[in-house]
Amino acid sequence: MAEGARRAGASAGIEVQTETLPFADGGEGTLDAICSAWGVQPQQVSTTDALGREVQARYAVHSVEGAVTAVIEAAEANGLPTVSDVPLQPLRATTYGVGALVSAAVEAGCEEVLLCIGGSATTDGGAGLLQALGARLLDSSGEQIGPGGGALADLSRIDTEDLDPRVRGLRWRIACDVINPLLGPEGAAAVFGPQKGADPQDVEELDAALGDFADVLAAQTGQDVRETPGMGAAGGLPMALVSLFDAEIAPGGELVAEVLGVQQVVTEAEIVLTGEGRLDSQSLGGKVVDTVRRLTPDQTPVFVLAGAVQISAAELDAAGLTAALSIARGPETLEELSAEAEARISSAAEQLIRTYLSGRAAAG
Incomplete structure (x- = not known):
């Protein structure tokens, strides 16, 4: 975008000053965006993917005035891309690897x-994460249950005696970009289960098993969080952390924006450009585009470049967006667009800024 904007300025004899800020909303890419802003390199850890296979995953550490914060992108361990080479197993996929x-x-x-939870392949309510940290999830016979959300149907009690005491002292902030409850037609299994390989019967089993997990947690902690907005995110991953550690859930875009200092950048800008793979109604519900618009002063134009634009001009106006342009030159596949994405984005930004500068010149 910045390259295209500068080319447009050069052709009009104007020096265009740009400030770039890689941004994400708590899903995939958030770790890289934050590392870029902090100027730190992520560290690698040996862990396991959602199916228990060994993988290398990354996290980052940053210290400010003696306070040490870790940024963990859960999908590095339990994400869909890590298990894309095999058939999905929604009933046994586990967050255990996130624990490492x-x-x-x-x-x-x-x-x-700071736990970023988007892009998960799991629906286990964070049970595997607890197990990795030393908790024992036991059935009625006192035996540990198996991995995955399906096994939660056998859960009777959670033994936290061997839980690492340092974990209890952590401040947890969970970057979440959805408000779905844990259970029901808008819950973790029903809404997100199918994209993780769950058929209708799997969805029913997972929903019931997550309900069992919620019952056990409520009985042991004295608080029932199943109806709390966001508990259905990432297969219910926040539930265990909120119940046991009083984890704070925050909109992913806003939390990342705070870390990156987005507010100051957009406040000082004459115009703002942002992007989205496919701009649709979901983009306006806490995603990057929505967050950028809300942080930008009302009088400042906000333009969106996208692979596809699937909302109307009226919807753009209602959302406070100035305009949206697609990088597609006609009917094209995702593969075709992806192969030339960088050049297409730069070209679209150049056209947009040419138009903007022309209008500004005409207005004097």
């Missing part, structure tokens, strides 16, 4: 964990 990242953060002396 948390343990590494604890060993690094972190006092706060």
Whole structure:
């Protein structure tokens, strides 16, 4: 975008000053965006994917005035891309591998964990994460249950005696970009289960098993969080952390914006450009585009470049967006667009800024 804007300025004899800010909303890419802003390199940890296979995953550590924060992108361990080479197994996919990242953060002396949870392949309510940190999830016979959300149907009690005490002292902030409850037609299994390979019967089993997990947690902690907005995110991953550690859930875009200092950048800008793979109604509900618009002063134009634009001009106006342009030159596949994405984005930004500068010149 910045390259295209500068080319447009040069052709009009104007020096266009740009400030670029890689941004994400708590899903995939958030770790890289934050590392870029902090100027730190992510660290690698040996862990397991959602199916228990060994993988290398990354996390980052940053210290400000003695306070040490870890940024963990859960999808590095339990994400859909890590298990894309095999048939999805929605009933046994586990967040256990995310626990190794948390343990590494604890060993690094972190006092706060910023957990980004988008893109998961799991629907286990965070049960595997608890197991990785030392908790024992037991059935009625006192035996540990198996991995995955399906096994939660056998859960009777959670033994936290061997839980790492340092984990209890952590401040948890969970970047979440949805408000779905844990259960029901808008819950974790019903809404997000199918994209993780769940058929209708799997969805029914997972929903019931998550309900069982919620019952056990409520009985042991004295608080029932199943109706709390956001509990259905990432297969219910926040539930265990909120119940046991009083984790804070925050809109992913806003939390990342705070870390990156987005507010100051957009406040000082004459115009703002942002992007989206496919701009549709979901983009206006806490995603990057929505967050950028809300942080930008009302009088400042906000333009969106997207692979596809699937909302009307009226919807754009109602959302406070100035205009949206697609990088497509006609009917094209995702593969075709992806192959030339960088050049297409730069070209679209150049056209947009040419138009903007022309209008500004005409207005004097």
